[in-house]
Amino acid sequence: MNKFSNSKVSRLSIVVLLLVSAMLLMVFPSFAAEGQVKNVILLIGDGMGFGPTQYARNILVGPEGRLTFEKFPYVGLVSTYSANQWVTDSAAAATAMATGYKTNNEMIGVKPDGTPVKTVLEAAQQAGKAVGLISTNTIYDATPAAFGAHFAARSGSDAIAAQLVDHQIDVLLGGGSDRFLPKGVGPGKRADGKNLVDEVKAAGYVYVTNRSELASAAGSKLLGLFNPSYMNYQNDRDEVNSQEPSLAEMTSKALEVLSKDKDGFFLMSEGARIDHMAHTAEVAGVVSEIKDFEAAVDVAVKFAASRKDTLVVVTADHDTMGLSVTEPFKPEVIRQVKASPEYMALQMKKDQDGVLTAESIKQVFADFAGITDLTDAEIVIVQGTSKAAPYKQGYEIGSIIAAHANVGAISSAIRAQGRTGGHSGNQVAIYASGPAGQAFAHVLDNTDIARILAQVMGLNL
Ligand SMILES: [Zn+2]
Known part of the structure; x- marks a missing residue:
């Protein structure tokens, strides 16, 4: 022990120094975090606002319990408004989270004037990292699209699917084979005659279409399209004898493939049908979709637990239907x-x-x-x-x-008046675990997510 540590003055100055450092970290949350994260797993529960989460907690683990992501050490709040609306759609929300820029509803990876903006996925790719997108929606729909494509309208499915292929995203898993195949080939709907499945196979990708093929897939590039349209709802899997993988199985395979890259990776995995069920206000379905999402979060947590270089972030793009747990709920x-x-x-x-x-x-x-x-x-x-x-x-x-x-939910009449079909402007939560996770423990805007992710990975966004 040296003589200074014995003096009261020194002890006081150490306390002051610690306090100042702590305050600096609070003001500049990523001050100490620059570039310290090698891998990011971003899991987005589409439409998973506080109401859906509360129903899931009550029904799955009881009101006193905690869902997997609620056990994360760092939690923040996120505002979700878009450039032109208090209430965002998934396109503008995902663009904000992917690029750090607000845009108008319906727009994908572009500013309101249509200018394309770099996404965190593209920045990771430029830094030599492997990248992947997963969704239980079609893989060309708003959330995955805004990370891997740029288009002024989310409805531009043919163009977005072609961009996802051109951008050589290492892992793409989800629904939507219809826009990867030309009209006349299977469920194909492409108007330009292109067969994107043949293109990716020629580029060295493994292509899979069901759960067992996914399980046995090997290689460093993977395209899995498990449904012509959206993947099955969890509550319909038995009724339709589903052969599709779960979100957890897709996330697990993606981590197996992406983690082979020595430079690290960025993965976005979306539980998309939480939103679709929430639009109907049917809570049993919402809870089943969150259960599927939570299992994927578990996979990410287990992967990250064995290492010190992987940040896991869980959030929602917006709330849907303002669901709430009422007193007379049955x-x-x-x-x-x-x-x-x-x-x-x-x-x-x-x-x-x-x-x-x-x-x-x-x-x-x-x-x-x-x-x-x-x-x-x-x-x-x-x-x-x-x-x-x-x-x-x-x-x-x-x-x-x-x-x-x-x-408790937005009424049918109000849902019918909105262009988003019942989204709300409520804040959503963000949960983080792993290195630099404390950067998310604030009241944030959704644009902060892209900036923080880029900063902690040391990327040039
Ligand atoms: Zn929606």
């Missing part, structure tokens, strides 16, 4: 639900005029939701969707189940 209603509202819609029968019959509506609600006391007014609401797309029919079916369970 969990017993939710426990009866056996399939997604969209699947239920597809089981209903129509009369000669193309109108869903009252008989089949009643039958389907009884068979798949255990609801036997539908009112005439509710039957009329469902019949009113007879000409709508099945996912839109699912909105009304889900909201009726939610009403029977006393779920």
